[in-house]
Amino acid sequence: AQKVTQAQTEISVVEKEDVTLDCVYETRDTTYYLFWYKQPPSGELVFLIRRNSFDEQNEISGRYSWNFQKSTSSFNFTITASQVVDSAVYFCALSEDLTGDYKLSFGAGTTVTVRA
Amino acid sequence: DAGVIQSPRHEVTEMGQEVTLRCKPISGHNSLFWYRQTMMRGLELLIYFNNNVPIDDSGMPEDRFSAKMPNASFSTLKIQPSEPRDSAVYFCASSLRQSNTGELFFGEGSRLTVL
Numbered sequence: 396a397q398k399v400t401q402a403q404t405e406i407s408v409v410e411k412e413d414v415t416l417d418c419v420y421e422t423r424d425t426t427y428y429l430f431w432y433k434q435p436p437s438g439e440l441v442f443l444i445r446r447n448s449f450d451e452q453n454e455i456s457g458r459y460s461w462n463f464q465k466s467t468s469s470f471n472f473t474i475t476a477s478q479v480v481d482s483a484v485y486f487c488a489l490s491e492d493l494t495g496d497y498k499l500s501f502g503a504g505t506t507v508t509v510r511a
Numbered sequence: 512d513a514g515v516i517q518s519p520r521h522e523v524t525e526m527g528q529e530v531t532l533r534c535k536p537i538s539g540h541n542s543l544f545w546y547r548q549t550m551m552r553g554l555e556l557l558i559y560f561n562n563n564v565p566i567d568d569s570g571m572p573e574d575r576f577s578a579k580m581p582n583a584s585f586s587t588l589k590i591q592p593s594e595p596r597d598s599a600v601y602f603c604a605s606s607l608r609q610s611n612t613g614e615l616f617f618g619e620g621s622r623l624t625v626l
Contacts, residue, residue, distance in 0.1 A: 428614075430614070432617075438600065438619065438620055438622075439617065439618075439619045439620065440602065440604075440617040440620075442614065442615075442616070445614055486554065490614075498544070498556055498559060498567070499544075499556070499615055500556075501553060501554040502553075503553045504553060504554075
């Protein structure tokens with residue numbers, strides 16, 4: 396069963412528009428971590444944020460913000476006033492303590508294209 | 512500090528050839544992961560090591576795939592014989608298990624093309 400679902404395959408916006416990426420996860424653990432990674436066209440995976448299951452505070456970092464809601468098992472990511480450099484594939488990931496080791500399960504990714 | 516270092520960055524080989532991908536984790540990290548990324552299957556965990564010991568290799572697709580970690584600073588992923596469907600980007604990642612957050616630090620990936 397898919398543990399992390401990113402329903403949006405592709406999103407295209409014009410520069411300065413806001414864009415929200417959805418992420419829904421599934422786990423039976425009470426302790427887990429959620430992540431967002433960015434993969435720009437160059438191919439590397441860049442860590443953006445980590446959230447633990449006990450901290451439901453929303454977070455803002457510059458133009459990026461994250462909304463974590465345990466009630467709906469969602470961890471959504473918003474880019475405000477998007478820029479061309481934001482064009483990338485964004486992955487949501489879940490880390491569960493299944494065996495004492497945390498392993499990342501990734502969603503399928505959402506490709507964001509920001510047009511000038 | 513150097514990040515996770517992978518080599519080669521690009522590999523083109525012919526079907527049936529042996530392929531060896533290499534990874535040097537971040538110094539001090541004690542968990543190492545091999546992921547494969549394809550268009551069809553996304554990012555899949557192949558195998559991971561803790562303190563150089565393979566813990567879970569359930570993601571390794573077939574016996575043609577093998578991975579080793581002879582010491583804390585080096586790991587290899589070998590495919591023998593390679594097939595066109597093995598074409599993918601292979602990522603190595605490392606983490607510090609004591610942090611227990613699952614945050615992984617990824618290498619730049621090795622892009623494999625099997626003709």
